[in-house]
Amino acid sequence: MTIITMTVHTRGRTILLATFGIAIIMNILPGPTWAEPFIPDWVALTLIYWCMAAPHRVSVGTGWTLGLILDVLYGSLLGQHALAKAVIAFITVKLHPQLRMFPRWQQAVSVLVLLAINQLIVVWIRGAIGQAPGTVGYWTPSIVGMIVWPWLFVVLRDVRRRWVS
Amino acid sequence: MITVFGKPLRGPSSLTRLVLLVLLSVALMMLDHRSQQLERIRAGLMVIFYPVQVVASVPVALYHRLMDALTTDQELKEQNDRLEAERVQLLARLQQFEGLEVENERLRNMVGAAARVANRALAAELVEVSTEPFSRRLLVRRGERDGVYVGQPVIDAYGIVGQVTKVAPFLSTVTLITDPSHAIPVLDNRSGLRAMVFGSGDQDSLTVPYLSAVADIKEGDLLVSSGMGGVFPAGYPVAVVTKIDNNPSESFLLVRARPSAQLNRGKQVLLISPSQAATKGKAP
Numbered sequence: 001m002t003i004i005t006m007t008v009h010t011r012g013r014t015i016l017l018a019t020f021g022i023a024i025i026m027n028i029l030p031g032p033t034w035a036e037p038f039i040p041d042w043v044a045l046t047l048i049y050w051c052m053a054a055p056h057r058v059s060v061g062t063g064w065t066l067g068l069i070l071d072v073l074y075g076s077l078l079g080q081h082a083l084a085k086a087v088i089a090f091i092t093v094k095l096h097p098q099l100r101m102f103p104r105w106q107q108a109v110s111v112l113v114l115l116a117i118n119q120l121i122v123v124w125i126r127g128a129i130g131q132a133p134g135t136v137g138y139w140t141p142s143i144v145g146m147i148v149w150p151w152l153f154v155v156l157r158d159v160r161r162r163w164v165s
Numbered sequence: 166m167i168t169v170f171g172k173p174l175r176g177p178s179s180l181t182r183l184v185l186l187v188l189l190s191v192a193l194m195m196l197d198h199r200s201q202q203l204e205r206i207r208a209g210l211m212v213i214f215y216p217v218q219v220v221a222s223v224p225v226a227l228y229h230r231l232m233d234a235l236t237t238d239q240e241l242k243e244q245n246d247r248l249e250a251e252r253v254q255l256l257a258r259l260q261q262f263e264g265l266e267v268e269n270e271r272l273r274n275m276v277g278a279a280a281r282v283a284n285r286a287l288a289a290e291l292v293e294v295s296t297e298p299f300s301r302r303l304l305v306r307r308g309e310r311d312g313v314y315v316g317q318p319v320i321d322a323y324g325i326v327g328q329v330t331k332v333a334p335f336l337s338t339v340t341l342i343t344d345p346s347h348a349i350p351v352l353d354n355r356s357g358l359r360a361m362v363f364g365s366g367d368q369d370s371l372t373v374p375y376l377s378a379v380a381d382i383k384e385g386d387l388l389v390s391s392g393m394g395g396v397f398p399a400g401y402p403v404a405v406v407t408k409i410d411n412n413p414s415e416s417f418l419l420v421r422a423r424p425s426a427q428l429n430r431g432k433q434v435l436l437i438s439p440s441q442a443a444t445k446g447k448a449p
Binding site for chain 2: 077
């Protein structure tokens with residue numbers, strides 16, 4: 001009995017790590033500069049999903065680690081994305097009972113707010129060290145994130161139901 | 166769940182963990198921004214996560230491979246002919262250049278200025294991945310082992326690309342002149358006017374702030390590096406002025422320029438090592 005639950009547990013963790021790995025790769029896929037405002041933060045979206053669906057497994061620590069990995073891959077200030085991701089993970093875990101109950105569109109709006117908080121923290125830090133991007137296009141990835149949320153939710157829910165729990 | 170005396174054993178609450186991690190992030194950021202102490206750790210992490218970047222660069226690498234495979238002999242022959250013609254032209258200009266270099270050195274000796282010394286260049290291949298959204302950086306396959314250092318100037322065939330900002334053993338990050346955090350001192354090649362060129366985050370637009378309305382600058386002027394600040398060697402093309410707005414209600418001109426270097430084409434860049442003499446004593 002214990003052995004079976006153990007294997008399910010480790011397999012679940014592998015699947016979790018795999019979704020985060022794919023999200024990280026999607027975040028750094030090369031693309032033309034004009035496409036930049038239309039690419040959502042896949043790592044933030046995946047993190048929000050798991051913090052909502054499995055808050056006992058994925059929370060602040062996972063968010064922070066993912067952010068730090070992004071900082072390394074991006075060549076940005078170490079701790080910048082780590083801070084932002086830890087904060088949104090915390091908020092999502094705190095609000096997960098409500099978020100789960102929300103109808104899909106309302107959930108998407110909440111995701112927009114979370115993504116905007118993520119971007120706001122990053123732009124504050126970049127501004128503090130004198131390199132804030134000045135374009136309005138900076139904020140559109142959050143809106144695109146809100147639009148893709150319902151689809152991503154369905155995909156990740158199926159992944160979770162089949163493999164994780 | 167593990168229980169101790171009937172109570173579930175838990176780690177610190179999530180708020181405590183958040184506060185700790187926020188403090189840790191702030192400490193990391195301050196250390197990273199103010200000192201070089203984290204450079205070793207960052208270099209190690211860059212190496213550990215390099216495979217992720219390799220995976221992410223596969224689609225574009227495959228695309229290049231496919232394009233190479235689809236090139237016909239005919240096209241290759243045409244390209245070869247074109248390159249041959251270009252080479253002859255460049256060599257012809259180089260003959261003159263060498264004469265001019267000697268003459269320049271003689272004149273500089275006469276006025277007592279330091280001699281310009283040729284720069285060594287190291288070709289570096291790009292890793293095709295994107296970096297932080299709305300920043301302009303490149304990842305190149307050259308690092309500490311090739312003698313790359315932080316602050317090293319990077320050029321391509323047409324002008325200055327940027328400078329190295331992070332170095333790992335076989336990888337480094339280059340910040341482009343178009344990054345919002347980047348600034349480079351320049352000279353107007355026509356009038357000798359000194360200015361600073363700032364990145365705007367936009368891929369083909371730079372700004373030249375703090376020029377008064379009477380400054381001698383025109384559309385189409387070439388801005389070359391002035392060598393001040395000691396990072397970039399003097400005389401490399403940086404940008405061409407594209408637009409000048411003179412708004413009487415503003416105290417400065419609004420000047421826009423287009424980078425000379427081909428910042429988002431090309432598969433490789435050149436890392437140059439200016440010698441001491443080339444970066445110092447450049448005041449005309």
